[in-house]
Amino acid sequence: MILTADSLITPGQASATAWVRVDGDRITDVGEGTPPSPADRHLSGTLVPGFVDVHCHGGGGASFTEGDPAQAQQVAAAHLRHGTTSLVASLVTDGIDELDRSVRALGELVTDGLLSGIHLEGPWLSGDYCGAHDPTLLRPPSAEDVDRLLTAGDGTVRMVTLAPELDGAIAAARRFVDAGVVVGLGHSNATWEQAREAIDAGATVATHLFNQIRPLHHRHPGPIAALLEDERVWVELISDGVHVHPAMLRLARTAASGRIMLVTDAMGGAAAEDGDYRLGPIHVQVLDGVARTPTGAIAGSTLTMAGAVRHSVASGFDLADAVDAATRAPAAALGLTDVGEVRRGGRADLVVLDDDLEVADVMRSGAWVAPTG
CATH class of the missing domain: 3.20.20.140 (Metal-dependent hydrolases)
Known part of the structure; x- marks a missing residue:
C-alpha cells in the first residue's frame, strides 16, 4: 500500500508532504511530494516512526x-x-x-x-x-x-x-x-x-x-x-x-x-x-x-x-x-536495527500525530492498530 501524510518527521528527514510504500511488514520506499502512483490512504497529521x-x-x-x-x-x-x-x-x-x-x-x-x-x-x-x-x-x-x-x-x-x-x-x-x-x-x-x-x-x-x-x-x-x-x-x-x-x-x-x-x-x-x-x-x-x-x-x-x-x-x-x-x-x-526510523527496509512501524501531538493512528509491522481514541 502507498500512504501519504501531511508531513513527515523521521531522523535525518522532515518534509511538508511525504509518502511511504508498505509491503507486508516492511517499508519498501519513502519519498517527498507526490507518490509514484495513487495513494491507498491519506494520513491527516504528522507521520513519525513508531x-x-x-x-x-x-x-x-x-x-x-x-x-x-x-x-x-x-x-x-x-x-x-x-x-x-x-x-x-x-x-x-x-x-x-x-x-x-x-x-x-x-x-x-x-x-x-x-x-x-x-x-x-x-x-x-x-x-x-x-x-x-x-x-x-x-x-x-x-x-x-x-x-x-x-x-x-x-x-x-x-x-x-x-x-x-x-x-x-x-x-x-x-x-x-x-x-x-x-x-x-x-x-x-x-x-x-x-x-x-x-x-x-x-x-x-x-x-x-x-x-x-x-x-x-x-x-x-x-x-x-x-x-x-x-x-x-x-x-x-x-x-x-x-x-x-x-x-x-x-x-x-x-x-x-x-x-x-x-x-x-x-x-x-x-x-x-x-x-x-x-x-x-x-x-x-x-x-x-x-x-x-x-x-x-x-x-x-x-x-x-x-x-x-x-x-x-x-x-x-x-x-x-x-x-x-x-x-x-x-x-x-540498544542495537534495535530495523526500528526507530521511517526508511526503506525498516519495519513498518508508523505513528500519526494530530495537531495537539495526540496519537491518531498506529501501524506495527504493517498492520493498523486501534489508537487510544
Missing part, C-alpha cells in the same frame, strides 16, 4: 514485574495504542530465583516478537539511591548470579542497570558487554572516577538520569557529569513533569545533543486509572497520576511515550528532537 521505549515496567493495569505472559501482553497492548511499537520489559529488584522465572517467561515473548528485550533494573543497585526498589533484596553482582540470569534469558536480556561502585560491578559490566548486553549506570552513589571506569568497561547508558543517583557537585562531580560529558553514553530521561524539571531536561539536551532517549519508566498505572498496584514486591499507589510507595518515594511513572514527546516539546524541545529521542536514539542505544 516509538521505542527501552525502560518500561507496566501499563494498562498490568505489570512485567509479575513475569506473567498474559499481563505482559496486556502491557504491550496498552502502550501500543499510545504509539509504542517497540517495547523492552523492565524488571525491578527481586530475588534471583524470582528474576530467573520472570526472565524465562518474558524471554518467550521476546522470541515471539511481542517484546524487544528484557531490562534488569536491579538487584545490583546502591542502597543509598534505591528509590522504590526493596532495599532488603539488593546485592552486589556475583559471577554466579550474572551467568544464571544470562542463561535464563538465552539472548533475550537486552540491558541491565547497575551501580558501578558495588563490589564486582566492573567485572559484571564486562561480562554483560561480552554477552552482547547493554549496560546502564543508575541508582548509584558512584564517584566521577568510578562512573568513568564503568564507561571504559563498556557501560553505554545513563539510566533515568537525575533520578536516584548521586547529584552534581562542583568539586565532586559524581556520575551525572561523567555520563553527560562522554560521547559514548546514551542518556535516558523521564519527561513527565514529575521526575525531572524542564530546566534539567534542557540542560541534558544541550550537554548530550543527539544522545537523549526518552523513556517512560512506566508502571501498571500508565494508560490506566488511579489506584493500588504492585511493582515487583513493592506496593504502589497512584494518585492524580503520580505513583508512590508507602514511604512517599516515586515508583516509576504513569507516562506513555506519546506523553513524553508532548511534555518534551512543551519543555522547549523541537518536535524533531523529541521524536528523535523517542525513536532513533533508544533504538540505536
Whole structure:
C-alpha cells in the first residue's frame, strides 16, 4: 500500500508532504511530494516512526514485574495504542530465583516478537539511591548470579542497570558487554572516577538520569557529569513533569545533543486509572497520576511515550528532537536495527500525530492498530 501524510518527521528527514510504500511488514520506499502512483490512504497529521521505549515496567493495569505472559501482553497492548511499537520489559529488584522465572517467561515473548528485550533494573543497585526498589533484596553482582540470569534469558536480556561502585560491578559490566548486553549506570552513589571506569568497561547508558543517583557537585562531580560529558553514553530521561524539571531536561539536551532517549519508566498505572498496584514486591499507589510507595518515594511513572514527546516539546524541545529521542536514539542505544526510523527496509512501524501531538493512528509491522481514541 502507498500512504501519504501531511508531513513527515523521521531522523535525518522532515518534509511538508511525504509518502511511504508498505509491503507486508516492511517499508519498501519513502519519498517527498507526490507518490509514484495513487495513494491507498491519506494520513491527516504528522507521520513519525513508531516509538521505542527501552525502560518500561507496566501499563494498562498490568505489570512485567509479575513475569506473567498474559499481563505482559496486556502491557504491550496498552502502550501500543499510545504509539509504542517497540517495547523492552523492565524488571525491578527481586530475588534471583524470582528474576530467573520472570526472565524465562518474558524471554518467550521476546522470541515471539511481542517484546524487544528484557531490562534488569536491579538487584545490583546502591542502597543509598534505591528509590522504590526493596532495599532488603539488593546485592552486589556475583559471577554466579550474572551467568544464571544470562542463561535464563538465552539472548533475550537486552540491558541491565547497575551501580558501578558495588563490589564486582566492573567485572559484571564486562561480562554483560561480552554477552552482547547493554549496560546502564543508575541508582548509584558512584564517584566521577568510578562512573568513568564503568564507561571504559563498556557501560553505554545513563539510566533515568537525575533520578536516584548521586547529584552534581562542583568539586565532586559524581556520575551525572561523567555520563553527560562522554560521547559514548546514551542518556535516558523521564519527561513527565514529575521526575525531572524542564530546566534539567534542557540542560541534558544541550550537554548530550543527539544522545537523549526518552523513556517512560512506566508502571501498571500508565494508560490506566488511579489506584493500588504492585511493582515487583513493592506496593504502589497512584494518585492524580503520580505513583508512590508507602514511604512517599516515586515508583516509576504513569507516562506513555506519546506523553513524553508532548511534555518534551512543551519543555522547549523541537518536535524533531523529541521524536528523535523517542525513536532513533533508544533504538540505536540498544542495537534495535530495523526500528526507530521511517526508511526503506525498516519495519513498518508508523505513528500519526494530530495537531495537539495526540496519537491518531498506529501501524506495527504493517498492520493498523486501534489508537487510544
